[in-house]
Amino acid sequence: MFKSKFRKSIAVGTIATALLLAACGDDESAGKKEVSAENGKPVKITFWDENAGPQRTPIWEELISRFEEENPMIDVEYVGLPKDSAKSKMDAAIAADDTPDLASVQTSWLPEFSIREALLPLDDYFADSELNGLINEGALNFNKEIVADKKLYGIPYTQNLDILWVRKDWFEEKGVKIPETWDEFYAAAEAMTDKANNRYGYTIRGGAGGSFQIQRMMYAYNGFEDYLTEDGKATINDQKNVEFIEKYLSLYEDYTPKSDITNGYKEMIAGFDTGVVAMVQHNIGSFGEHKEALEESQFQAIPLPKSENGNYVAEGGNTIGISIFNGTDNPDEAWKFAEFLNSAASQSFWNEQVGQIPTNSDVLKEDWIKNSPHIQTAFEVYDDPNTVLYKPPFYLPEYRSILDGTVDAGIQSVMSGKASAQEFLDEWAGAMEAAEAKYSEHFGK
Numbered sequence: 093m094f095k096s097k098f099r100k101s102i103a104v105g106t107i108a109t110a111l112l113l114a115a116c117g118d119d120e121s122a123g124k125k126e127v128s129a130e131n132g133k134p135v136k137i138t139f140w141d142e143n144a145g146p147q148r149t150p151i152w153e154e155l156i157s158r159f160e161e162e163n164p165m166i167d168v169e170y171v172g173l174p175k176d177s178a179k180s181k182m183d184a185a186i187a188a189d190d191t192p193d194l195a196s197v198q199t200s201w202l203p204e205f206s207i208r209e210a211l212l213p214l215d216d217y218f219a220d221s222e223l224n225g226l227i228n229e230g231a232l233n234f235n236k237e238i239v240a241d242k243k244l245y246g247i248p249y250t251q252n253l254d255i256l257w258v259r260k261d262w263f264e265e266k267g268v269k270i271p272e273t274w275d276e277f278y279a280a281a282e283a284m285t286d287k288a289n290n291r292y293g294y295t296i297r298g299g300a301g302g303s304f305q306i307q308r309m310m311y312a313y314n315g316f317e318d319y320l321t322e323d324g325k326a327t328i329n330d331q332k333n334v335e336f337i338e339k340y341l342s343l344y345e346d347y348t349p350k351s352d353i354t355n356g357y358k359e360m361i362a363g364f365d366t367g368v369v370a371m372v373q374h375n376i377g378s379f380g381e382h383k384e385a386l387e388e389s390q391f392q393a394i395p396l397p398k399s400e401n402g403n404y405v406a407e408g409g410n411t412i413g414i415s416i417f418n419g420t421d422n423p424d425e426a427w428k429f430a431e432f433l434n435s436a437a438s439q440s441f442w443n444e445q446v447g448q449i450p451t452n453s454d455v456l457k458e459d460w461i462k463n464s465p466h467i468q469t470a471f472e473v474y475d476d477p478n479t480v481l482y483k484p485p486f487y488l489p490e491y492r493s494i495l496d497g498t499v500d501a502g503i504q505s506v507m508s509g510k511a512s513a514q515e516f517l518d519e520w521a522g523a524m525e526a527a528e529a530k531y532s533e534h535f536g537k
Contacts, residue, residue: 100240101521104426135425136167140182142412144172147380151445166425174298176356179492187212188298191403191417193426199235199409207237212416213243217427223247223415223434228451234409236328238486240535241321246413249434249442251373251482253406253448253470254308257382259284259370262291274397278339279372282345284370293347296340299356299505303499305373307484308396308407310336315399317480324528326521327440337506337513351508375410378468379447379472393466395473399480404473411451429468490527498523 141152149172156168171192173181179201185191199207202370205211217234218224239245256271263270268284271277281293297305311319314332321327329332344352349363357374364372365385373396382391399405414430418425432438436454443450444460447472461467473479485491499520505511 137193138169140192141172142178143175151199193420194416197415200486203487211245215244246415248411248413248451252410254375262389285347296352298353302503303495315401326524327522329517377448389501393469404479406479408483488527494523
């Protein structure tokens with residue numbers, strides 16, 4: 093039962109648009125060539141991983157090994173990119189016309205990459221694939237709706253959800269209630285702080301990537317579905333958000349480590365895994381790291397608190413997919429590998445190790461899904477009929493650069509006392525509204 097609700101819950105796009113697109117077809121997708129490997133010539137393709145590291149790189153290497161065993165004439169070269177610099181490296185590769193054959197690409201990058209004509213449309217490949225009908229339809233439609241030409245540029249192999257990780261054992265020791273509301277969250281951050289023993293109730297991601305944490309926490313609190321209204325106005329600087337930012341960032345130093353102002357992903361997660369902080373906001377994808385550092389009885393995934401309206405609010409389109417670059421000389425071999433990575437066996441292996449949600453419906457039937465508490469926490473949110481999925485403007489080419497530049501820096505300005513919450517949010521809203529106006533003018537939206 094959960095599977096059908098899950099499919100429905102992430103189908104944030106309009107069915108009418110999807111049907112129209114399906115009817116239109118796509119005769120501009122790459123033509124199918126004879127696979128060179130089948131002509132007796134070995135082929136080498138290059139795959140870039142956008143989130144390399146000791147936890148995920150071995151998973152990709154194992155999948156590549158399995159693929160090469162099945163396809164001895166295709167050699168896959170793995171290139172791991174650090175998460176914080178992966179986007180800039182792909183940008184540079186596109187600018188230099190020196191892209192890999194395919195890569196793991198975050199959904200929010202698709203609009204910009206497609207406008208730059210860096211990616212190969214995959215509509216025809218997918219239509220003819222045995223994957224057709226198995227990959228989450230809502231996630232596929234979302235990927236098509238956010239790009240200007242409405243084509244399919246990424247096949248999502250995993251879905252995520254932002255949650256709170258809590259030290260369950262610490263909460264039990266101190267008799268503090270694991271938070272379900274925002275008031276309980278702030279109370280827990282205070283109650284779990286014990287500076288004399290170098291323990292803090294929470295950690296704020298003030299360094300690289302802090303924009304994602306604060307955006308997802310802010311919308312979970314405010315309950316808004318619209319990020320930009322029909323007339324192009326941002327909801328970012330609404331007074332509810334000013335209220336939230338003032339209270340949320342006031343946790344800094346009192347109930348969070350001082351180093352939070354520059355902490356990125358690694359430092360934030362290390363704080364939780366090494367026993368410095370009691371709560372951290374991230375997503376279910378850090379399960380693998382927590383599992384290596386802690387006993388499973390010591391930590392727990394809980395939903396972000398419900399909004400003031402009493403419902404869960406999560407970010408739509410929180411997926412990562414496989415994309416093929418337009419410059420590849422071996423599109424058929426690249427697709428063969430992309431298809432392999434999205435098979436039930438590969439998705440099951442990858443997602444079980446990392447701790448995220450597969451998009452292949454065959455995997456959702458497996459026992460490990462039913463026996464993973466953090467996955468069930470994600471389904472609790474996605475399956476709730478009152479859950480709202482707000483839609484960030486992924487279609488804006490400047491969306492990520494605004495988050496990475498304006499928002500990350502703005503968070504630090506507020507944390508250091510150099511800017512007020514209102515000034516920070518006004519700058520953020522202004523940047524999004526300007527990008528929206530430029531997009532509308534360009535594409536006649």
